[in-house]
Amino acid sequence: MSTPLATAKERFESKEKLVVAVQELMTEDLWVSRLSKDRGGARDIKHVSNAKLLKLHALLTQVKEEFGTRTKLIDAILELEGHSKDEGYRARLEPYPVPRLYDLHQSAKRRAKRS
Numbered sequence: 864m865s866t867p868l869a870t871a872k873e874r875f876e877s878k879e880k881l882v883v884a885v886q887e888l889m890t891e892d893l894w895v896s897r898l899s900k901d902r903g904g905a906r907d908i909k910h911v912s913n914a915k916l917l918k919l920h921a922l923l924t925q926v927k928e929e930f931g932t933r934t935k936l937i938d939a940i941l942e943l944e945g946h947s948k949d950e951g952y953r954a955r956l957e958p959y960p961v962p963r964l965y966d967l968h969q970s971a972k973r974r975a976k977r978s
Contacts, residue, residue, distance in 0.1 A: 867913035874917075881916050882909050888923040892932040895960050919962070926961055936964050943971035 865873070875881040885908060888894075908916075930936040937956050938947070946952045956964065 867917055870917060871913045878913060878916075879909075881913070881920065885916055885920050885923070888920065888927065892934075893923055893927060893961055895933075895958060922962055922965060926965055933961060933964065936961070936968060940964065940968050940971055943968070943975050 868878075871878055871881045875884060889908075911919075926933075926936060930939060937953060940956065941947045941949065941953060944952075956967070959967070
């Protein structure tokens with residue numbers, strides 16, 4: 864079992880290149896600005912652990928390939944749950960970050976399979 868640092872070095876050569884790769888995926892289409900820096904703090908994504916960065920990179924890459932944007936992911940969640948015209952529910956989902964939205968999508972997909 865390799866460590867997150869070893870995995871980051873193996874796949875991206877260094878943490879700095881991993882941070883750049885994650886930042887490239889943090890576009891307006893996929894990302895909700897929720898970093899400390901965005902709220903006036905001093906911490907940036909560079910201070911996030913390697914494990915979290917690797918998970919975030921994998922998740923953002925998967926969502927970008929599968930859905931393209933956060934909006935399309937939200938539309939897929941609403942469709943699976945049968946709320947495609949519910950603007951109140953859409954408004955509630957809009958501020959959610961991509962990892963939480965993707966978890967909601969996976970849960971809705973499992974529930975749809977069962978019924």
